[in-house]
Amino acid sequence: MTSPSDKRASGNPAKQAEIELTLKQQREQKRQEKLAAYQKQIARRRRSKAVWWVVGSVASLAVIGLVVASFVFAPAPAPSYQAGSSTGDVPEGVQTFENRSDHVQGAVTYEQNPPAGGPHNPYWLNCGVYTEPQQNENAVHSLEHGAIWITYDPARVDEAGVDALKAVMPSSYAILSPYPDMDTPVAVSGWNHQLKVDDPTDPRIADFFTEFWRSQNVPEPNASCSGAVDGPGKA
Structure with a gap:
């Protein structure tokens, strides 16, 4: 039986060298093709990671922006006063x-x-x-x-x-x-x-x-200020 290598063998040394060179070139070409495919795969993975990193960063910044905006643009809370806290320091002009x-x-x-x-x-x-x-x-x-x-x-x-x-x-x-x-x-x-x-x-x-405000010196201190009449134009 004759092996494939025997078929490629040649009695002419020059011809044999040419055949061996051609085989090496083919193997190198295949290796280069595999390497190129692997490098493309790695590049795709890197690009995918970069895209998700950018998307994640943008989303995080958007969330942070919304949180900051909720504080910056939120209406100021209503001021608070202490009920019945009269000190006798009446403002001028009262x-x-x-x-x-x-x-x-x-x-x-x-x-x-x-x-x-x-x-x-x-x-x-x-x-x-x-x-x-x-x-x-x-x-x-x-x-x-x-x-x-x-x-x-x-x-x-x-x-x-x-x-x-x-x-x-x-x-x-x-x-x-x-x-x-x-x-x-x-x-x-x-x-x-x-x-x-x-x-x-x-x-x-x-x-x-x-x-x-909410003075205890009024005729009916602590009585309600709701549950009665809504006048016209109530906001």
């Missing part, structure tokens, strides 16, 4: 009155404008932000419970001013509403106390809250 606190039906002519106490409707105005004027008689009942009522003349206080007033309001026991034709741009009223200012950013507004 006026003090003596008002009755009986419940009545119908309209009331108040001594102050806006009112800072007096006879009032049996149902109080629910605390919050209003975009329309409110009934005095309901709002005064809220003052009786320790709420603070911020009123502003819409002809003299712009949107930025309204935002400044909102910024000093706590989350409860506070009312904000327009009050046309006041003799001042802004009035801040608690039971038997009132501060009138020209600038909605006046720091005395926050001081008024510190001194009179």
